[in-house]
Amino acid sequence: GAVVSQHPSWVICKSGTSVKIECRSLDFQATTMFWYRQFPKQSLMLMATSNEGSKATYEQGVEKDKFLINHASLTLSTLTVTSAHPEDSSFYICSARDPSLSGEQYFGPGTRLTVT
Amino acid sequence: DAKTTQPTSMDCAEGRAANLPCNHSTISGNEYVYWYRQIHSQGPQYIIHGLKNNETNEMASLIITEDRKSSTLILPHATLRDTAVYYCIAYASNFGNEKLTFGTGTRLTIIP
Numbered sequence: 001g002a003v004v005s006q007h008p009s010w011v012i013c014k015s016g017t018s019v020k021i022e023c024r025s026l027d028f029q030a031t032t033m034f035w036y037r038q039f040p041k042q043s044l045m046l047m048a049t050s051n052e053g054s055k056a057t058y059e060q061g062v063e064k065d066k067f068l069i070n071h072a073s074l075t076l077s078t079l080t081v082t083s084a085h086p087e088d089s090s091f092y093i094c095s096a097r098d099p100s101l102s103g104e105q106y107f108g109p110g111t112r113l114t115v116t
Numbered sequence: 117d118a119k120t121t122q123p124t125s126m127d128c129a130e131g132r133a134a135n136l137p138c139n140h141s142t143i144s145g146n147e148y149v150y151w152y153r154q155i156h157s158q159g160p161q162y163i164i165h166g167l168k169n170n171e172t173n174e175m176a177s178l179i180i181t182e183d184r185k186s187s188t189l190i191l192p193h194a195t196l197r198d199t200a201v202y203y204c205i206a207y208a209s210n211f212g213n214e215k216l217t218f219g220t221g222t223r224l225t226i227i228p
Contacts, residue, residue, distance in 0.1 A: 091157070095159075
């Protein structure tokens with residue numbers, strides 16, 4: 001199957017700082033990428049849909065000014081958590097849809113963010 | 117996306133077939149049944165999907181009832197590495213709604 005990578009795999013930052021997470025599709029071009037957040041012992045929650053060359057679509061309750069998404073190329077989307085707080089500590093996962101296939105999404109390995 | 121219902125947890129002996137049920141009684145005609153699994157602290161892994169015919173690949177088999185209101189994912193010879201949370205999702209991938217909505221899934225534990 002298609003491969004999606006994320007960087008970094010884990011990050012620790014201080015409260016008030018910003019953190020950027022990268023999501024790359026390695027062997028296909030993805031016009032659409034998705035960002036999820038997962039808290040311990042909970043399921044994945046979709047945060048936003050990232051479309052190449054246009055603004056991201058955020059789910060209800062997700063602050064677009066806090067979680068900045070940029071999808072500047074067909075293989076790269078970035079999520080920036082601005083002014084991070086301890087409650088932003090979570091597992092952030094991206095996925096990408098290969099338009100050449102029937103619709104399955106491929107997920108990155110996730111990024112563990114800890115805000116101290 | 118149609119809501120799906122799965123058992124919270126299941127155990128299966130190593131080497132035996134693991135049968136994971138999923139109810140999707142409100143599934144629409146254009147929605148596929150997708151299965152993903154998530155091993156602890158990793159991103160979800162695509163397993164298989166189908167519309168109305170049974171499907172098989174190198175990982176698993178998917179059996180969908182004729183009325184499409186339920187399905188079963190079959191891992192034919194479970195190994196310890198199959199321990200994970202398995203998500204069944206009804207998903208209309210080709211009609212503009214591309215969001216995957218994850219429920220709570222089934223936590224499958226393979227017992228040595």
